[in-house]
């Protein structure tokens with residue numbers, strides 16, 4: 039990765055509040071054009087990190103570069119190149135959606151078309167509604183509209199879909215996918231694993247102010263390489279095999295069941311660790327001792343409730 043490919047570069051970031059080490063030596067690199075998700079439990083240090091990157095909080099130590107500048111000292115020109123959707127909604131006063139979005143457009147040198155932005159966040163029907171009369175989820179969409187009105191190169195989204203109904207979340211995911219296709223870099227924090235899985239090119243899991251895992255959602259914590267569990271029913275009991283070669287196992291079972299002759303393997307399932315299994319083991323919330331354990335991201339414990347699957351019935 040050359041320097042021009044890097045949108046955000048963070049080395050050894052530290053921030054304490056009193057004796058609480060909220061960010062404790064965090065390293066992060068976001069490539070230009072990618073959607074990068076930061077996942078972590080409450081209090082892991084996500085918002086503190088993101089607000090330092092946005093230039094809204096001071097840091098105690100570490101190097102930070104955002105679009106080639108240090109947010110602690112960067113000026114207005116830099117700020118117009120980033121978009122920010124903070125965790126807490128802004129105070130939206132008496133203005134209508136349309137007035138507010140047009141007003142914010144005036145702060146940027148090359149804003150997007152306000153009507154297009156209102157349409158993109160799904161608020162066309164509400165353009166003439168006063169913001170204070172909107173629902174929580176609709177206000178959040180106004181936040182997103184204000185985050186993208188300046189046509190940013192880099193967009194920060196701190197838990198953007200909290201309070202959205204499922205339909206609004208889907209629409210928002212489409213919006214982010216569209217921004218990505220247009221070349222916008224997106225750094226988002228989320229508690230929703232499906233959101234990270236759906237949107238992110240790469241995911242960083244943060245725990246106690248440090249990155250404990252980094253990778254594409256499908257590979258996180260070695261997920262792609264993990265063993266699968268093949269489960270089926272035989273003689274009225276559930277059988278399970280943990281294997282690197284589930285296809286071979288299924289083929290063998292199929293042979294036994296005489297699939298060629300139209301037989302079926304009763305209750306056949308192939309289970310793999312979900313992103314949630316991996317995530318919970320990484321943050322130590324799976325009861326297995328977490329990332330510090332010898333078998334850190336063991337994970338399959340949660341795959342459909344298989345538990346400690348052992349080779350049986352063979």
Ligand SMILES: Nc1ncnc2c1ncn2[C@@H]1O[C@H](COP(=O)(O)OP(=O)(O)OP(=O)(O)O)[C@@H](O)[C@H]1O
Pocket residue numbers: 055058060078079080081082083084085086087
């Ligand atoms: N202004 C502050 N003063 C004192 N402590 C703070 C302040 N902001 C955050 N903290 C503490 O720092 C730690 C990290 O908080 P932060 O908000 O960065 O976490 P987070 O990962 O964003 O959590 P959440 O998912 O709940 O938003 C927490 O223990 C929090 O209580």
